[in-house]
Amino acid sequence: MEFWIIVALTSVIVTLAVAWPLLRAPKKSTELTDDYDMRVYRDQLSEVDHDLARGVLSEEEAKQVRTEVSRRVLAADASASTSAAEIRIDSSRKTNLTALAVMAVFLLGGASGTYYLIGSAGTADQPLAQRLSALQTARDNRLSQKEVETRVGNITEMEDKATDDYKKLVAKLREAVKQRPDDLRGLNFLVQNEARLGRFAAAHQAKSRAITISGSKATGTDYTDLAELMIIAAGGYVSPEAEAALAQAFAKDPEDPRARYYSGLDLAQNGRADIAYKVWINLLDEGPEDAPWIAPIRGQIADVALMAGIRLAPPPPLAGPTADQIKNAANMSEKDRRKLINGMVRQLSERLASGGGTADEWARLIRAYGVLGETEKAKKIWGEAKLKFASNAKGLGLIKEAATSAGVAD
Structure with missing residues (x-):
């Protein structure tokens, strides 16, 4: 239980650290200006011209009224721009909150779920000395x-x-x-x-x-x-x-x-x-x-x-017959074809005798001898393979399948 409490607190701290920039969007409190105000100011400008024509206002008075109404129009227009910006900010903030919610679900839920499936919360620490001691005991x-x-x-x-x-x-x-x-x-x-x-x-x-x-x-x-x-x-x-x-x-x-x-x-x-x-x-x-x-x-x-955790470069593959050899083999007599196959088998046999070879190569040689009907040679290779791969159960199993197909298995 203590482990899961620590995990939960750590996850919350990490989530808040990532979310903080998303929550720092600026806030505005200015009230939105209604379009009605703009229409009123425009009507007032029209009335000034009308009053000037009727002689109600002098030229100087009309100029002063126009200046005042124009100032109010500019103020109203600025207020409208601020409101639009506030709408955009509010929309951006909502987007950030949505992203934050999705991130929290994936970060907390995904990490916890993955650990629940493959983790081992109850496993005790295993220092190197303890592991070596366990190996020595075994x-x-x-x-x-x-x-x-x-x-x-x-x-x-x-x-x-x-x-x-x-x-x-x-x-x-x-x-x-x-x-x-x-x-x-x-x-x-x-x-x-x-x-x-x-x-x-x-x-x-x-x-x-x-x-x-x-x-x-x-x-x-x-x-x-x-x-x-x-x-x-x-x-x-x-x-x-x-x-x-x-x-x-x-x-x-x-x-x-x-x-x-x-x-x-x-x-x-x-x-x-x-x-x-x-x-x-x-x-x-x-x-x-x-x-x-x-x-x-x-x-x-x-x-x-x-x-041991060491990555080895794969050994060079054993060379097989070339395309020309395969093409020519189809046109060969039975005697020449068998001679070609025997040559390839001999190369494989020499390779295994000098370089050890993989279990797959030993299996191929046994199968080849089985196809050629040389069961004694196949049986001999099978006997050698049992000694060579005695401590390699997987490799020995592969070779035994080949020996079975060649009819020389125990």
Whole structure:
């Protein structure tokens, strides 16, 4: 209630400040002169001439009377002019009052109505320190690695593609590691093979065991590998456990670019897109273009910039077929037309491999392979896209639609 009282008083003060010039019109109190007075004076002038002709008035007397009547005529005419001005002033004042009424309705009613619809009068002040504290609280209470893994599960299609013989070999490796739990070489070998089967939870558990055995000999790369396996197992989510592994990686190697990429992802997921953007921009500037973290950054940097309130220039559109190419394609044989399409698809594939590309471009490539009947290539691109856009639900949804149309979606 106190808020609305303050708003009302402020609105009234502002309205009066704007209205004051409109209310300052001069006021007049002179009575209007009737036209009848003018006719009387004109009749008196006519009577003077008539009396002079009859000899009632001498020439000198007639001159004096004319002078007096003429003075009264001039006075009456001035009074009439003043009355006309008063009418105009009164009309102008009425116009100003009308404008004032309309302005008050729009200013007070419009502002109050707009705030009523979109405002939040009951929302408390949120100083920067308070907002940062709220972000930190949410960060401290986010889901654990185990909770997220339970929801995500394994990437089963990777295991489904593996041959039975390979699965049996990995099963034997698991048994061997159980028999020799301190075998560092066997553990690292198990990490690689569990990851190839899409069993990233088992992979990071084996990696964690290997780091424990290594002790102080564990490198920054070891901890970054551990964090990466955890993040993939959680579907792109950076858990508190993965964050702790990244902290260990930075303690060993503060400049590790892969750890910096995942740190940026962690920041973006926890309300600090402004810092994440700076981290990723620096990585893009450092390169090299074929580094494995460049493509994921390019695929997500626009969303992070948007969350940080940064406007990015749109990337140059991927060149499509020219008008001449389209015209010539209509006259080509089926073989030549297919060759042209394959060339365009190859250009798109190379662009995505080197520059990352947007979700729309990945979707276009999958659809193109589907049209060409190259389902294996479409399936491969779909698998890569799921990893690349794991933390970009909107982009992944767009790509999945393309994979569905190509017949390669899960």
